[in-house]
Amino acid sequence: MARQSQLIFLGAPGSGKGTQANYLVKNFGYKHVSTGDLLRAEIGKGSSLGMRVKGIIDAGHLVDDMTVLDLLKANCDTSSGHFIFDGFPRTLNQAKLLDEQLLRGCATQAVYFKMDLEALVQRITNRRVAPKSGMIYNLLTRPPKRPGICDVSGEPLIHRKDDTEEVIRNRIDVFKATIDEMVEFYTQKGILKVINANAEENAIRENLLSALGLNGVNKDLPY
Numbered sequence: 001m002a003r004q005s006q007l008i009f010l011g012a013p014g015s016g017k018g019t020q021a022n023y024l025v026k027n028f029g030y031k032h033v034s035t036g037d038l039l040r041a042e043i044g045k046g047s048s049l050g051m052r053v054k055g056i057i058d059a060g061h062l063v064d065d066m067t068v069l070d071l072l073k074a075n076c077d078t079s080s081g082h083f084i085f086d087g088f089p090r091t092l093n094q095a096k097l098l099d100e101q102l103l104r105g106c107a108t109q110a111v112y113f114k115m116d117l118e119a120l121v122q123r124i125t126n127r128r129v130a131p132k133s134g135m136i137y138n139l140l141t142r143p144p145k146r147p148g149i150c151d152v153s154g155e156p157l158i159h160r161k162d163d164t165e166e167v168i169r170n171r172i173d174v175f176k177a178t179i180d181e182m183v184e185f186y187t188q189k190g191i192l193k194v195i196n197a198n199a200e201e202n203a204i205r206e207n208l209l210s211a212l213g214l215n216g217v218n219k220d221l222p223y
């Protein structure tokens with residue numbers, strides 16, 4: 001049954017994974033784990049891991065698989081709830097590691113937020129984030145009520161260093177090089193749903209809910 005699954009979100013940066021994950025967390029009790037957020041938190045703390053990965057992230061390249069896997073393992077216990085994996089896996093090897101070392105037979109669904117990659121550049125350069133509340137804004141399509149300030153927490157909004165046009169193009173190239181093998185992997189397993197992520201936010205959400213069998217589900221019911 002859909003509501004008892006772990007969820008894997010696949011999609012290019014800016015395809016709406018984080019925004020939709022926030023919605024499922026708020027309304028359906030999922031836990032959200034984003035490897036990008038975990039890595040940025042390490043950089044924010046100034047840990048040795050953070051210092052090691054900062055240059056890689058700022059350039060839009062991938063951090064090595066084992067570093068990210070270890071961080072993920074330390075921050076998510078699949079026996080304690082239903083997680084949305086956002087930003088992991090990013091390679092076929094990571095998909096296999098996730099299966100073998102974290103999911104280990106848990107009921108799982110994968111969702112691919114498929115999007116026209118050129119439109120992404122505009123979407124991402126206009127993205128602003130609030131690290132504490134986790135809110136994600138877009139200056140064109142979803143601006144905050146007060147410019148530069150998060151509606152929920154009142155904190156200043158951040159323009160991520162890797163959300164600039166040059167770095168985004170790198171990140172999109174990395175994505176293009178790895179998405180097909182992951183799509184093939186989850187298609188073979190028979191657990192992949194593909195969502196049209198070119199649509200606007202509410203339409204993506206409707207598609208997502210129906211793909212997951214959550215349409216019309218009473219959100220207040222505990223599960």
Ligand code: AMP
Nearest residue numbers: 013035036057061062063068087088090
């Ligand atoms: P994101 O917030 O998911 O866009 O991730 C931001 C950056 O963190 C990426 O561009 C990578 O440099 C790094 N990163 C996040 N997740 C992974 C991952 N699963 N494997 C390797 N690098 C990652």
